[in-house]
Amino acid sequence: AQSVAQPEDQVNVAEGNPLTVKCTYSVSGNPYLFWYVQYPNRGLQFLLKYITGDNLVKGSYGFEAEFNKSQTSFHLKKPSALVSDSALYFCAVRDDRGTYKYIFGTGTRLKVLA
Amino acid sequence: DTGVSQDPRHKITKRGQNVTFRCDPISEHNRLYWYRQTLGQGPEFLTYFQNEAQLEKSRLLSDRFSAERPKGSFSTLEIQRTEQGDSAMYLCASSSSEGQREQYFGPGTRLTVT
Numbered sequence: 557a558q559s560v561a562q563p564e565d566q567v568n569v570a571e572g573n574p575l576t577v578k579c580t581y582s583v584s585g586n587p588y589l590f591w592y593v594q595y596p597n598r599g600l601q602f603l604l605k606y607i608t609g610d611n612l613v614k615g616s617y618g619f620e621a622e623f624n625k626s627q628t629s630f631h632l633k634k635p636s637a638l639v640s641d642s643a644l645y646f647c648a649v650r651d652d653r654g655t656y657k658y659i660f661g662t663g664t665r666l667k668v669l670a
Numbered sequence: 671d672t673g674v675s676q677d678p679r680h681k682i683t684k685r686g687q688n689v690t691f692r693c694d695p696i697s698e699h700n701r702l703y704w705y706r707q708t709l710g711q712g713p714e715f716l717t718y719f720q721n722e723a724q725l726e727k728s729r730l731l732s733d734r735f736s737a738e739r740p741k742g743s744f745s746t747l748e749i750q751r752t753e754q755g756d757s758a759m760y761l762c763a764s765s766s767s768e769g770q771r772e773q774y775f776g777p778g779t780r781l782t783v784t
Contacts (some may be wrong), residue, residue: 590772599674599761599775600713609771646712655726656702656765658773662713 558583558649562661569637570669577632577664579647589619589630590658593643600646606630617641637668651656672696674691674757675775676762683752691779695764702745703773704737706730708761716760719745724763752783 559582569575581587588607592600604615611623621632632645642664648658675694683689693704696714700721705713716735718726721742731737736754749756759780764771 574748588770589713592775597777597780599777600763602772603772605770605772648712655703655718656701657715657718657726658705658713659715662710 558651558659559645560589560645560659560661562645562664564664565662566665566667568667568669571639572636574594575594575632575641575644575666575668577647578665579627579630579632579661581630581647581649583649583652585652587623587628587630588652589621589623590620590648591615591630591632592646592648594646594663600657603632611625637666637669639668642666642668643656665669671687674762674764674774676760676776676779678692678779679711679777680780680782682784685752685754685783687752688748688750689752689781689782690746691760691762693745693747693762693764693776694743696746696760696774699764699766699774700742701765702739703763704745704747705761705763707761707778708757713761716747752781754783757781757783777778 590605591603606623614620647661677692702719704716707713719739737747754766759778760778761778765771765773
């Protein structure tokens, strides 16, 4: 069965510093991986995805993610954090059967301190 | 592209009452998903439609839950005889079936059962 794990409930980082939000995955076939961000009382906003190709994926708002097959990880990164990046971040893997539903991690709350 | 919309945004109901939520997907998207998100958790898959056909239902979707997508456009999710455990955010998402498209999420309907 497909699954993802987000080992950190919360990550604190100072504004201007680089940030990393961790995600590891378990899949039976090819991984299709996604990052979404959720602001309070809002739906999920798509940030980026890995389907195939380059291991470094660039996405919205300056975010990028590094796919590492040997470590089964897909960590979200940003070189310089902004206070406005403070939100809840979810990693997801797409089910590889017909429905393509997502299996989400439990989320990581990012707090960027001014 | 006006995005995915959901109505209502908030619903407070008494235990035992029936509630119905509506989702309007992005107009050209033929795939539609419902997820449920409880506090501190990632979204969990409930059900999937391709056009008007409901092709998968999670075991989370008890017989008190029913979903429809008449004519393959908007979708409704009905919960009968609500229970306090039904309190959650109900998220709708849609996607195109072209290529490896990501899902776009609506703002969600927050249900509180008192």
